[in-house]
Amino acid sequence: MQRGWERDQAQLKADVIEQDTEAWQSSPSFAGLERVGGVDLSYVKGDDTSACASLVVLSYPDLEVLYEDCCMVAVNAPYVAGFLAFREVPFLVDAMQRLEERRPGLRPQVLLVDGNGILHHRGFGLACHLGVLTGLPCIGVAKNLLQVDGLSNDELHKEQIRDLQAGGDTFPLSSTSGRILGMALRSYAKSTKPVYISVGHKMSLQSAVRLVHSCCKYRVPEPIRQADIRSREYIRKHVEASSAAVSQPERMSEDADSEH
DNA sequence: GCGACAG
DNA sequence: ATCTTGTCGC
Numbered sequence A: 001m002q003r004g005w006e007r008d009q010a011q012l013k014a015d016v017i018e019q020d021t022e023a024w025q026s027s028p029s030f031a032g033l034e035r036v037g038g039v040d041l042s043y044v045k046g047d048d049t050s051a052c053a054s055l056v057v058l059s060y061p062d063l064e065v066l067y068e069d070c071c072m073v074a075v076n077a078p079y080v081a082g083f084l085a086f087r088e089v090p091f092l093v094d095a096m097q098r099l100e101e102r103r104p105g106l107r108p109q110v111l112l113v114d115g116n117g118i119l120h121h122r123g124f125g126l127a128c129h130l131g132v133l134t135g136l137p138c139i140g141v142a143k144n145l146l147q148v149d150g151l152s153n154d155e156l157h158k159e160q161i162r163d164l165q166a167g168g169d170t171f172p173l174s175s176t177s178g179r180i181l182g183m184a185l186r187s188y189a190k191s192t193k194p195v196y197i198s199v200g201h202k203m204s205l206q207s208a209v210r211l212v213h214s215c216c217k218y219r220v221p222e223p224i225r226q227a228d229i230r231s232r233e234y235i236r237k238h239v240e241a242s243s244a245a246v247s248q249p250e251r252m253s254e255d256a257d258s259e260h
Numbered sequence B: 001g002c003g004a005c006a007g
Numbered sequence C: 001a002t003c004t005t006g007t008c009g010c
Helices: A002-013 A084-102 A126-134 A155-162 A205-214 A222-247 A254-258
Strands: A035-042 A050-059 A065-074 A110-116 A137-142 A168-173 A178-185 A196-201
Touching: A002 A084, A002 A126, A035 A084, A035 A222, A050 A084, A050 A222, A065 A084, A065 A222, A084 A126, A110 A126, A110 A222, A126 A137, A126 A196, A137 A205, A178 A205, A196 A205
Parallel strands: A035 A110, A110 A137
Antiparallel strands: A035 A050, A050 A065, A137 A196, A168 A178, A178 A196
16 A cells, blocks of 8 residues: 555656745745645544544735634544655645635635655655645645654754754755755744744745744744644534533434324 | 654 | 643743
8 A cells, every 4th residue: 555655656746846936035025925824634532533624824924814624524544654645635635625616715825734845755745745736835844853864853953953043043954965855943932842844845945944934923833823723623622512412312303203 | 672653 | 643730931
């Protein structure tokens, strides 16, 4: 099964674009950018198939929520490091399709994805996968370093993290061969732990880092943070409602009552 | 046996 | 991802 997944990744990888398709590289304030999207999945504890997929769209640069979509889904693929996309991407594509049908005018111009882009075992993480399938510019934002291609969370790495003094400070993440796969970013002045940015699709690493930083009120950029908060809350209510249905069974229907 | 392991 | 309250500090 994983061999098939690797084949799919290799095929889709050919379509990844690592450069800006908008004039953002040369625009300090991202002129023309008005909507940034964020996606996330939250899982129901103790249930390996129930999850909530959420997509939010925020205004830019104000970061106000313009659109929200939370949807309970039945996850079928297991979580395997390196193949996260095969577990989560179908529901995110569905969410994008619903947005396209309901509010095409709110289509985000960029999507922030929790997970990696080209910083990946085979150079094709969730952010690339979703980018190619939707055609949207995507940025990978991981909360933990994926230790691949010579990257490791060793003493040197921790030392580099300690050197990130101010919010906005970064250091490059280079592969053994010297290619820059991503950037560690101190996204929030008060947070010691960086986030790991990598190119997903249709955007350069430089623009990606700058944009993510400009979306941060806290450590996790607001679009992803809002998607996360909302999907967790949606699950909380979902679990609450289903447990109430068990302890308080539905009353017999009228048909059943009058049947006698 | 030990360490890794995006979410 | 999730298990989990308070708590120390700015």
